[in-house]
Amino acid sequence: MKMKENLNEPLEGGTKDAIYDFARNFIKVSFEDLPSQAVDAAKMEVLDSLGVALAGSTLRGVPELLELLKEFGGKGQSTVIAAGIKLPVIHAAQINATMIHAAEYDDTLEIPLSHPGSVLISTCFAMAEYIGKLSGRECLIAIALGADLMGRWGLAINHKISGDKRGLNLTTLYGYFAAAAIAGRLLGLDEDQLINALGIAYHQASGFGVGVDDGALTKRMGPGFAARGGILAALMAKKGITGPKKIIDGQTGIYNAYHQGAYNRETLLRNLGIVFEGADLTIKPYPCCRATHTFIDATLILVKEHNIKPEQVQEVRVTVGKGGTLLCTPLDIKCNPRTPVDAQFSIPWVVATAIVKRRVGMDNATKEGLKDESIRKISSKIKVETDPDPVFHPLDPGRVEIITKEGSYKKRVDNPYGGPKNPMTWDDCVNKFYECSTYAVKHIPGKNLDRVVELIKKVETLENVVEIMEQLG
Secondary structure (H helix, E strand, O other), X not given: OOOOOOOOOOOOOOOOOOHHHHHHHHHHOOHHHOOHHHHHHHHHHHHHHHHHHHHHOOOOOHXXXXXXXXXXXXXXXXXXXXXXXXXXXXXXXXXXXXXXXXXXXXXEEOOOOEOHHHHXXXXXXXXXXXXXXXXXXXXXXXXXXXXXXXXXXXXXXXXXXXXXXXXXXXXXXXXXXXXXXXXXXHHOOOHHHHHHHHHHHHHHOOOEOOHHHHOXXXXXXXXXXXXXXXXXXXXXXXOOOOOOOOOOOOXXXXXXXXXXXXXXXXXXXXXXXXXXXXXXXXXXXXXXXXXXXXXXXXXXXXXXXXXXXXXXXXXXXXXXXXXXXXXXXXXXXXXXXXXXXXXXXXXXXXXXHHHHHOOOOHHHHOOOHHHOHXXXXXXOOEEEEEOOOOOOOOOXXXXXXXXXXXXXXXXXXXXXXXXXXXXXXXXXXXXXXXXXXXXXXXXXXXXXXXXXXXXXXXXXXXXXXXXXXXXXX
8 A cells, every 4th residue: 555655644454553664673683684884883883972971971960960870779780981880771871871962972863963872872781781791793783773763763754844843852752762672672572572662662752952942951861861761661561561552653653743744654664674874874073063063164174274363353154054043043142152052052152163273172162161252252253144945954054254354265065074975984983082081080091992992893793792881981
């Protein structure tokens, strides 16, 4: 039967909800089914996520959450990165996911703008210790499958209709399902149990991004909620607790509940188990919202090619589309961030930082960094022009013009560094890992860091990936 694109009614003719296809796929895929690009992407995702977790371990919200989770007590089942302790599996997954996401330096799938690694890596490694043993191959399969789910579910959205009108954070929303499916596979759930786990995950799932507007720390917490909720869902299903079944295509399924019924079922399922959408992973070169990166690249090219000094700058013009407007509004706050979250989601602030420092690094969004008057002086000179494009872009083209006493210089960047068309190399990722380690809440010996890089590079040969977390505990 021909499927309707917008399924506002339950499927007819006895066709099962698409969640059954995903459940079967999670159970049956083997390492041999993974394309080499998906394997390479999963390896980089592991290394990058563990590195940015170290960088995020000191950031606001993380120590406070860890203190709270420690107060709950319980069995020490899974390692907390850089903390020297173990917590119950759901607590460890929650805090590690929060660490990974806190610096806004974690990996991205550009369609949709989501951050799979924060959920997938925290879930997979917490479960590895909970179970006691997990091979490197099984680890890579779980991560590749989780990234594929999050990518497919976002690709299937009709953005012209659904867009971001409801302020959704798709990392968190889809992360519940990816975490439940990963945990379910690692627990050895059968198809019925895994369907129940996904249904239980849906009963918890949410993911609203309103914290960004307020500069609130909740932005950092979403992936942790998803990892925790997904693992809990799988454990509940293993105990025999049941969940709803029509959670994708049904009247109250995720696309009708969250996306106005605007999705394409064929896109959702096309080449499932053959094409793995996580292969198009982006590794971030800058610790801020991925949608700002085209503007950072354009600015860095201009200041370096024309040797532009901050004192020469009279005015800066950035031209944004529909997506970029959200990162420039309200302009007074985006030019004068109140909080680190404001700075991480501000095109004017990162452009000004790139002009002043000729880089955008971890100090861009620290409490001290927000007080930098040289950056504030340049950000006050930034003018924002809007040029809405009817064509959907996952990232607005970065269009920057710097006007100086000597002349005016323009640059446009469409494919920013780190993305599928302009990727970071393994060596780039390794360098980023070591850089991030310098910000860890506790010193990690160099030999431990070296061992982590060595283990991840050959992870498909490992009998047990638990050693990786032991090096960072």
